[in-house]
Amino acid sequence: MTFRMDRRQFLMGTSALMVTGVAGISPAWAQAANMRLIFWGGQSRADRTYGVTDLFEAATGNKIEGEFLAWNDYWPKLATQTAGGNAPDIIQMDYRYIVEYAKRNAIAPLDEFVGGALKLDGFDEDQLEGGKVDGKLYGISLGANSVATLVNTVAFEEAGVEPPTNDWTLDDIMTKGEAFSKANIRNGMKMMSDGSYTEPMLDNWLRQKGLALYTAEGKLGFGADEMTEWFNLWKTFRDAGVIVAPDAQALDTGPLETTMLVSGKSALMPSNSNQLVGFQALVPDKLDMVGYPRLAAGVGGGHYRKPSMFFSVAGSSAAKEKAAEFLSFFISDPESAKILGVERGIPCLPETRDIVAPTLDEANQIALNFVANLGDLLGPLPPPPPAAAGEIDLSLLRVIGQEVAFGARTPEDAGPYFVAEATAILERAS
Amino acid sequence: MTLQHVATSAPAEAEKPSVWRRIWQQDAPGYLFLLPWFIGFFGLTLGPMISSLYLSFTHFDLLTAPRWAGVDNYVRMFTNDPKFAASMRVTMFFVVFSVPLKLAFALGVALLLNRGMKGLTLYRSLFYLPSLLGASVAIAILWRQIFAADGLVNKFLSLFGIIGPSWISNPNYSLWTLIVLSIWQFGSPMIIFLAGLRQIPQDMYEAASLDGASKWRQFWKITLPLLTPVVFFNAIIQTIEAFKSFTPAFIISGGTGNPINSTLFYTLYLYQEAFGFFRMGYASALAWVLLALVAIFTAFSFLTSKYWVHYDD
Structure with missing residues (x-):
């Protein structure tokens, strides 16, 4: 055997190395942190x-x-x-x-x-x-910041449609959207992305009705009827072809690059006021910003400064x-x-x-x-949402919203189903 | 001479320390060199496994200490969790279709390459390449591009006047894009098949040819039976891999398992429960159920193997 290194030396050497390694992790800085x-x-x-x-x-x-x-x-x-x-x-x-x-x-x-x-x-x-x-x-x-609808102004100009202002309403999605689709710009670009499973849009719509997504006690602030009405509203837009089709919308998986606004599939998209800067860096066309659509002219109170x-x-x-x-x-x-x-x-x-x-x-x-x-x-700041809100958004709203969008579930079925499931999640979490 | 040596040496009790010393002197360096593996196995594999077994009987949200929950997690999983059932269906569908298709494809290519063609090493390397790139993030992103509405596949189809859907974001097709991705990574089973084909004695084919057996018949009567040990090995490895599959679904669906949970792999659901909703206890229970499931599958394969795997050299 020519293993000549003494084991004791070897052990001492390696342990010495390990000690210095440990010491290196936490250097003792006295003043500067x-x-x-x-x-x-x-x-x-x-x-x-x-x-x-x-x-x-x-x-x-x-x-x-x-x-x-x-x-x-x-x-x-x-x-x-x-x-x-x-x-x-x-x-x-x-x-x-x-x-x-x-x-x-x-x-x-x-x-x-x-x-x-x-x-x-x-x-x-x-x-x-x-x-x-x-x-x-x-x-x-x-x-x-506040929620806001981002507007691709150049696309509106090309379509020859007047871009929305802070006074625009849900009806405008239909009327302006039809004119926009008729112009058929940029390979079938739609006026708006599908907001039916965008939680802040639902929240804003409920607030304008005097309701809330969640109550101060952390319960659901609306019922099955509202949810059915909400899904039906978007179904009308979808059937009329004024919003992005479901299989295109499903490509949006979160990162800015996958959104409808950046991929050029829609000219309007719900977002947040501070995100305009981030989006503008990715979209060559000039962007602008207006509020979320009103239920009807003169109805407000859906937004808040958060x-x-x-x-x-x-x-x-x-x-x-x-x-x-x-x-x-x-x-x-x-x-x-x-x-x-x-x-x-x-x-x-x-x-x-x-x-x-x-x-x-x-x-x-x-x-x-x-x-x-x-x-x-502008309306009042709502209480912080319950801890399970994230799960309800990810596991329910997005999935059921997509089921309705792809026609796998009717709005009449989706409303009660959503409320029952969301209530169960909230109860389990508390 | 040995006996004599033992007989004349010191009494047994005096010999003991020298045995220990011998172990210490001769074997210690060996164990020392094994130490990194031991540390890895006990610290990074066995330890976490045992603690996850414990956690599976608790409610644990990462930020506060685990609370004992008995079998609550397991009961909920099997009685009151539609997402568990949905994710199980997705994973089973994936395993049942991707594994046989991938093996068939790998075997097909291996048969083609085994005909003593020129440049075999080059082709072998080329076909193996996708497996090396494997479950990487880059490939999953590439897949998004290829199967998007305006992606490569639809550009190709449009040459024939077909307007294809957005494959990855349509719930009817999204899982199939992942199955195709898995089949595309046929390299490692192919290499193993190739090695297996090389071991089949040539004289068997010669004898069969002389007797007038067609190529087709030779494949079914010689190649496949003699290849069954390799098929068996590949099937088990690939099945386990398929059960564990995570990255492609995670990247392609942005971690959501959408559209409509159509790509919600079991592992993806486990990840969501653990790191999306911070239910570590439930996620640990999910992990143990997956382990049990894979173990049952593997045991079943071994039990049935004696009926179809031939080990006669």
């Missing part, structure tokens, strides 16, 4: 965000390592990291999940830093409220104060404001708004004006 940041979004949001983390590092010496994912991939990753005790320090949070994360102490209350590391003087009151759970502040709103997203600090973070300092920097630093624009919504600090307004490009300007001038479209 090394923080991690996670957010959902696309490349244009990431570029802006990293612009600000660079500024923050230059100003304070604290390093922030960022990571971004698409919405669908974001929540599994965040939940897994949180469960593994490895949550990033700074977490982009949504209105839909903030209660769940706060109640489980996965994110930390920030009240102790307010006035110190976190300066919120003049912060919009309703946006501050939106980040509170049980009276404690868990999320700092990064901007206000915190588009928050930054929260992980409950497990070892650098909560530094993280709070970054949040403060993110929402108030003048240079950061110019980089961020209104891509995450309209800034909530008046000073920041004033800095941002004159620097905005056209797309950002449109978003700012839209949210500032909602007028009678």
Whole structure:
């Protein structure tokens, strides 16, 4: 045997290597903090965000390592990291999940830093409220937004149809849509995408009827009749050929690139005001923005200014104060404001708004004006949806909506079925 | 001499430490080299499996500690979960159609390549390529493009005046696009079939030819029976693979299993329950049911194999 290396030496050598390896994972930085940041979004949001983390590092010496994912991939990753005790320090949070994360102490209350590391003087009151759970502040709103219909203005021009305004109604989908289809532009482009299984559209329609998607108690805020009426409404549009056909609509699986607006299959699409910037980067034609259609002329109250997203600090973070300092920097630093624009919504600090307004490009300007001038479209902020809302959207609304769209289920059947199944999911979750 | 040696050596109790020392001195390096595998097996395979078995009897949402639930998860699965049934149907359909078709295709190509043609290595590599690209994200995205309404397939069909549907987003065809994708990745069973064909003695064919047996008859009477061990092996491996199939459906449907749950593979449903709705307990139960199902299938294959697999060299 020529295995000459002494085993003891070998063992000592390898264990020494392993020890240094372990030590290397947690370097003991004394002053400057090394923080991690996670957010959902696309490349244009990431570029802006990293612009600000660079500024923050230059100003304070604290390093922030960022990571971004698409919405669908974001929540599994965040939940897994949180469960593994490895949550990033700074977490982009949504209105839909903030209660769940706060109640489980996965994110930390920030009240102790307010006035110190976190300066919120003049912060919009309703946006501050939106980040509170049980009276404690868990999320700092990064901007206000609203649902909006995105408009491909060039396509309307080509079709010779007058594009909708904030006063457009459901009837206009039919009348304008027929004219649009008749023009037969761009290989059969339709005026509008199929919104029958787009949750915010259903929500908006219900609110205009004085109802709600969910009540404050987390119950369903409407009945089978409304659901049948909703599916029938879209069936009428579908049968008339004014909206995108079901097999084309089913290609939309979430990412912006798969949407009807970007793939050029429709000229109108329900979305959010802050997303105009992201969409405009992918669509060569000039985009504009109007509200969701009204039930009838003069009916409003379906829209609301919601915190588009928050930054929260992980409950497990070892650098909560530094993280709070970054949040403060993110929402108030003048240079950061110019980089961020209104891509995450309209800034909530008046000073920041004033800095941002004159620097905005056209797309950002449109978003700012839209949210500032909602007028009678605006209604009150609804309570946060129940935890099972995401499952009802994904497992029920989209599936049943597609069944109706493909003709596998009638609206009369789908209405009661949806309500029964949704009620069962809500009960099981509570 | 050996006996004598044992007899004259030190008493048994004195010998013990030297046995241990021998094990330590001779075998320890071996175990040391195996250590990475042991760590991987116990830490990354067996450990998580056992904990998932435990979790399958709990309600666990990742953020709070698991709560004991007894057999609740299993009861719900079999009595009150239409999506479980739907996903099981989709997966079964996929297994039943994709595995035999893929094997038939792989065998067909292997037979063609086995005729001693020139450039065999090149063709073999080319046909194997799709299997290497395998269940990758890029291929799934490519598939979306090929089978979209304005994709390659419909462009081709339009040459004959046929207007094809949007294959991947039409619930009647979407699962079939995934089956075609699976068949296209016939490379690894093909390689194994090729190796199997090489082992069939040539003189059998010569004898059969002399007796006037047609090629067709030779295939059914010589090739296929002698190839059954390889068919058996391939069938088991491919069946397990098909049950586990996840990536293509995930990418093509954006993780939703749509349109209308037509591509909701069992594994995709498991993923949704675990990482979409944070029901880790239920997802663990789903995983164990899948494991049991695959085990039953495999055991059944082994039990029936003695009736159709011939091991006579």
